[in-house]
Amino acid sequence: MSSRREFITLLGGAGAAWPLVARAQQPAMPIIGILEDSGPKVVAAFREGLSKGDLIEGTNVAIEHASTEQYTEMSALAEALVRRRVAVIAALGGVPAKAAKAATTTIPIVFSVGGDPVELGLVGSFNRPGGNLTGVTFFAAQLLQKQVGILHDLVPKAPTIGLLVNPDNPRHQADIGDVQAAGATLGLEIEVAKAGSERDLDAAFVRLVQRNARSLIVAGDAFFLFQREQIAALAARHAIPAMYNTRDFVLAGGLMSYGASLTDAARQAGIYAARIVKGEKPADLPVMQPTKFELIINMKTAKALGLTVPDKLLVAADEVIE
Secondary structure, eight states: OOOOEEEEEESSGGGGGSOHHHHHTSOOOOEEEEEESSOHHHHHHHHHHHHHTTOOBTTTBEEEEEEESOGGGHHHHHHHHHHTTOSEEEEESHHHHHHHHHHOSSSOEEEEESSOTTTTTSOSOSSOOOTTEEEEEOOOTTHHHHHHHHHHHHSTTOSEEEEEEOTTSTTHHHHHHHHHHHHHHTTOEEEEEEOSSHHHHHHHHHHHHHTTOOEEEEOOOHHHHHTHHHHHHHHHHTTOOEEESSHHHHHTTOSEEEEOOHHHHHHHHHHHHHHHHTTOOGGGSOOBOOOOOEEEEEHHHHHHTTOOOOHHHHHHOSEEEO
16 A cells, blocks of 8 residues: 655745745744644645634644554654644544644644544543543444444345454444444344455455455545545445445445535534634533534446435435436
8 A cells, every 4th residue: 555645834835935034033823733644625624614713824824734544654743743833733533633642732632533532532521621632523323323224224135244444443343343233233244354455455355245245334444535446446346335434435436425524524623723723722622523414325336236225215315426
């Protein structure tokens, strides 16, 4: 797997090219460090949130952007932002949030995560985060259970559902437990396949086919998001109806997704970051939770798989891609 890594410092747009002496005369702007594994759409949404809080990059705030899809690199990037003495760290993703928390107990951290921030050890509670962290979660306790139910409605005769997880993701064991519990209530077997790199994906799908998995849930994971086109293509090649957690997979040719909006969460994180730069404390800002979940269905993919989508799913869908 190729590593995608950026470390970009923007210190006031064109002003960054001024002579050092001239720059030294300018008032110092607060720096927001972005630490993420979620991709450009999420980062763009975070920046939009900053602008809603009247923070304009290059005018009254500077941004340093650190990004990687390699979980093992995250701690070093977090420590680099701490050394840069940023005013706030925006940790967009569960692994970035945990890395940022481990790197500092003093710099405010605003996170956007797909897991339960209390279970992840980021905050003490939703209403009273405490410490130097707060943020937004697009997690819901019954999200994976709901995905299992929707997939079962679509493929009711499939006795075994596959679950694709990344073993490098700290949440993968909890995801397995949630899906197994949901499957047990419906009398379904759950076949787990693991992939932490590109070369693992082909083997994971072969395993699922060999174990007679007739449908698939792809757990939320940054690596899977970056590999969404390959994963959607593998699901099509092996004729496995698959459920994802974000619409990005459906736009890449995946069958359907159910979950909260990653970009909405990142946008809210940007608003929180702006409030903190202006003087509010993370401990005083409750963790925001999703209020809307979206069901997206790709009818072209459904037809290619020979599936008839039940009317109740079409009616419930927020978007149907023809």
